[in-house]
Amino acid sequence: MKDIRLMKGNEAIAEGVIRAGCDGYFGYPITPQSEVLEYLMANKTKERTGMIVLQAESEIASIHMVYGGAGAGKRVMTSSSSPGISLMQEGISFMAGTELPCLLLNVVRGGPGLGTIQPSQSDYFQTVKGGGHGDYKLIVLAPASVQEMYDFAKLGFDLAFKHRIQVMVLSDGAIGQMMEKVELDEQIPRLTDAEIKVKFPWATTGKTPDRERNIITSLDLNPVKQEIININLQKKFKHIQETEVRFERIMCDDAEYLFVAYGSSARICQKAVLLGRERGIKVGLLRPITLFPFPTVELAKLAKQVKGMLSVEMSAGQMVEDVRLSVNGAVPVEHYGRLGGIMPAPDEVLNVLEENFIKEKKYEPHTN
C-alpha cells in the first residue's frame, strides 16, 4: 500500500532527504523553516539511516560543515530562511568555486533585513543571479506544493551530483507551513564509503597509490589557470541551461494571456486561471519549476501566441526581468506583486491582468 501522509512542506522535505539517502544535515533554526530541523531531530535519523543531524552554532558554521561533508563526497545539506541564507553566501560561493554538490533550502520570508516571518519571494535575485561573489549559478528548484517539497529533495541531490553543483530549493513561508497530501517513496540506502570512493573520484576520501592527491580549493593565483576554471564552469552552466529546464504549462494551449509565476504565487495564479476562464478570458499559466535554468525558450514560443504576460511574484519585480529578456520585446510584460509578507488573492491578480491587457488601456511595450 502507498504511504500517503498529510504533512507540512517543511516536514515533507525533511522526510524527503532522509528517504533520498542524505548523509548529513547541518542547520540553525529560523522561522519559517524550523520544522525541518525539528522533524529531522524527532525522527531519530541516526538510528533510521545513520544520517547525521546537527544544530550548528550559526548559519556560517552550517554552510561550512556542508562544505566539508560535500568535499568527502557525502550527500549533505542545510536549510534556512532569508537572513540566514544571506549569512551563508560566502560558503556557497566557495562551494561553487570547488564544484561541490549539496542541497540548500531557502524558505523565504519578507526582507530586507530581518523583515518579517511571513511568506515572500524577494530572494529571487539573490538565488538566481548569484548571491555570493564570482561568476557562478545554482540550479534553483521552485516547489509549488508540499508534494514537490518532498520530491525535490531527491531530485535536488540527483542534480547536484550529476552536475557537481549546488542546488537550491527556493520555497517560501506558505509552501513550508501549509499541509497537503504527500505520497512517499521507498527508502534509498545511503552510499557506503566504498561506493563513494568509486563513484566520486574527486572526493577527499583518502589518497591511494594509484592516483594524485585530491585537493579541494577555490584558490588559484595563476590567472591563466583561473580563467580556464571559470570557462569550464560557464560550459557547465550552459549545458545545464540546455538540458535541465523544467516547467509546467496550465491551460496554455489556447491562451491569449499568460500568467508567469512560481511557487505559492503559481498556486494563486492557477486559481486565477480558473476564475478567468469562468469570466470568458482565455488565460493560461506558465510555471517555471527551475528558475535557473529559466524556461526562456518556452516563454519565447508563448510570446508568439499571447497578447500579454503578467509576471506575478511576491516581490517588487525580480523574475519579471527574466521574463522580459526571454520574450525580448515581442509582447508586453507587466509585473504584479505584494510585498513584506502579504500574499495576493486569486481575484486580485486576475483583475490586474484585465486592467493591464484587456480593458481599454494603451500600454507602451517595454523597451530596455
Added chain:
Amino acid sequence: MTEEIIIAGFGGQGVLSMGKILAYSGMMQNKEVSWFPSYGPEMRGGTANVTVIISDERISSPILNKFDTAIILNQQSMDKFEDSVKKGGILIYDPNGITRHPNRTDINIYTIDASDEASKLGLAKVFNMFVLGGFLKLKPLIEPEYMRKGLEKSLPLRHHGMIPENEKAIEKGKEIIKAKYLVN
C-alpha cells in the same frame, strides 16, 4: 465538490487542530485537501486562523480571500472575516464573547453555543470538536468512520484515549447548532 473553509479564533481555542482533524479526515476519505495556517505574529498570542480546502479535484490555490464557510470564534475574527464569506455561503459563530453580531443578509448565519455546552458537560478541552460537529451537520462532507480515522491520525498516540470524548463532542455539536438567519 470543493469546500473552502476559514476557521478563526483565539490561539489556544483549537482552531488549527480543528482544521487539521478536518483535513486529515478528508484525506482518509480519499479527497484532496489543503491546510494553510496563519503562522505569523498571530501564533505568538492573539488570533489564529486556518484555511482548509476539501475537494474532489486537484486544489489550485491554498490561499484564498473568499470562503464557502467561515467558522468564527472571537470578535476580531468576526470583524476580519464576515465580509469574506461568499454570497450564499455559511457563517458559523459561537456567540460567547461576540459583541457585534454579523449583519449580512446575503449569507446563511448559524450560532453554536459550543463553549457553554463544553463547560457544562466538563468537556472544555474538546470545545473545538463541538464546533466541528456543528459544521458537519450543515456540510456532511466526511463520513463518521473517516472522522474517526482522521482523529486517530492527527492526535498523538498519548491522546487516543480522548477519541471517544472528541466523537461525543462532534455528535453534541450537531444537535446544538442553530440557524440565526437564512437566505431564502
